[in-house]
Amino acid sequence: MKFALYLGSFKNVKVFIHWTFSLLLLWIIISNSRQGMPAMDILWIVVFVLALFACVVMHEFGHALAAQRYGIQTKDIVLYPIGGVARLEKLPEDPKQELWVAIAGPLVNIILFAILSGVLGFTGFDLQNLEEIKISPQTIIPYLASANLILAIFNLIPAFPMDGGRILRAFLAIKLPRAKATQIAGGIGQFLAMFFILFGLFNNPILMLIGIFIFLGAAAEVSHTQQESFLKGFKVQDALMQKFQIIGIDAPLSKAVEKLLNSQATHFVVVKDDVAVGTLSRDEIILGLKEGGESALVENFANLTPMKVETFEDLNEVWRKMAAEKRKVALVVENGHFLGILDQENIAEFVMVKSAMNRP
Numbered sequence: 001m002k003f004a005l006y007l008g009s010f011k012n013v014k015v016f017i018h019w020t021f022s023l024l025l026l027w028i029i030i031s032n033s034r035q036g037m038p039a040m041d042i043l044w045i046v047v048f049v050l051a052l053f054a055c056v057v058m059h060e061f062g063h064a065l066a067a068q069r070y071g072i073q074t075k076d077i078v079l080y081p082i083g084g085v086a087r088l089e090k091l092p093e094d095p096k097q098e099l100w101v102a103i104a105g106p107l108v109n110i111i112l113f114a115i116l117s118g119v120l121g122f123t124g125f126d127l128q129n130l131e132e133i134k135i136s137p138q139t140i141i142p143y144l145a146s147a148n149l150i151l152a153i154f155n156l157i158p159a160f161p162m163d164g165g166r167i168l169r170a171f172l173a174i175k176l177p178r179a180k181a182t183q184i185a186g187g188i189g190q191f192l193a194m195f196f197i198l199f200g201l202f203n204n205p206i207l208m209l210i211g212i213f214i215f216l217g218a219a220a221e222v223s224h225t226q227q228e229s230f231l232k233g234f235k236v237q238d239a240l241m242q243k244f245q246i247i248g249i250d251a252p253l254s255k256a257v258e259k260l261l262n263s264q265a266t267h268f269v270v271v272k273d274d275v276a277v278g279t280l281s282r283d284e285i286i287l288g289l290k291e292g293g294e295s296a297l298v299e300n301f302a303n304l305t306p307m308k309v310e311t312f313e314d315l316n317e318v319w320r321k322m323a324a325e326k327r328k329v330a331l332v333v334e335n336g337h338f339l340g341i342l343d344q345e346n347i348a349e350f351v352m353v354k355s356a357m358n359r360p
């Protein structure tokens with residue numbers, strides 16, 4: 001994770017905090033001290049914000065641990081100033097599992113609310129203390145309790161891809177195909193996001209940011225789910241490219257440049273003694289030219305640990321893996337024999353062709 005500070009891990013899930021978070025704390029400190037707030041009061045606000053984000057981490061762990069029960073790992077949890085994100089390696093396809101994974105986050109906030117309210121009942125807290133908005137050792141727990149309730153309610157708004165939207169999608173997907181369910185939930189999400197943006201524009205810039213985030217997130221997930229539903233049932237061999245350009249591992253980059261300019265290819269298969277050993281992309285060629293010039297060898301700039309996939313592998317899974325590892329191309333083998341390449345762009349083309357033909 002770039003630009004993020006590693007905080008620690010629990011049950012194999014790493015937690016990071018994004019650098020922009022420091023801006024939030026800095027803003028709290030500077031804006032309040034300019035208004036002449038005593039240092040001790042500012043300190044309590046900072047403590048409150050940190051405690052609130054600890055609750056957000058627990059919310060994300062709710063999702064991560066629920067997913068773990070279904071054998072789905074979480075790459076990491078990253079905290080941003082507008083909230084946390086648990087990056088699951090994939091989402092459960094079974095609607096009932098998705099329902100549990102989505103609901104587990106807000107459920108954590110409801111439990112935290114119950115516990116914190118319980119503490120308040122125990123100490124005989126007087127709600128009149130909250131009349132003046134000021135965080136202090138006496139008021140921090142009631143504020144945290146209400147913040148957890150707000151977090152739970154806010155996340156349950158059915159604006160896909162927020163938790164409430166995922167719950168809605170899961171309910172719809174029990175009866176409808178997943179792509180259709182996503183389309184409906186995404187549409188409702190975008191509609192609600194517009195309200196967030198409009199309302200936020202005049203009242204609260206953070207709400208506006210969240211609205212934009214929901215709007216773009218909904219669009220991305222709808223197209224992603226559509227792509228997945230088109231790829232369903234296909235194998236790697238269906239999208240295999242058997243025409244490709246090769247380049248010798250001991251060739252100079254000038255040779256690669258020549259091939260690049262004379263063909264449509266943006267990727268080359270690197271061969272050594274007639275065996276495919278790696279890939280060389282346009283970006284790698286450009287980097288090589290910058291660092292070593294035209295006479296630099298392919299060997300020094302090619303990717304010699306390429307992703308290798310078998311012809312019988314599920315195209316959807318492979319596509320997902322390539323996206324997760326940011327691989328644009330993979331070598332396809334069958335019983336150890338190299339057959340051709342699989343190219344992300346080519347998979348996208350494959351989807352376009354299949355959807356145009358309206359696959360039976």
Ligand SMILES: [Zn+2]
Pocket residue numbers: 059060063105106155163
């Ligand atoms: Zn959540």
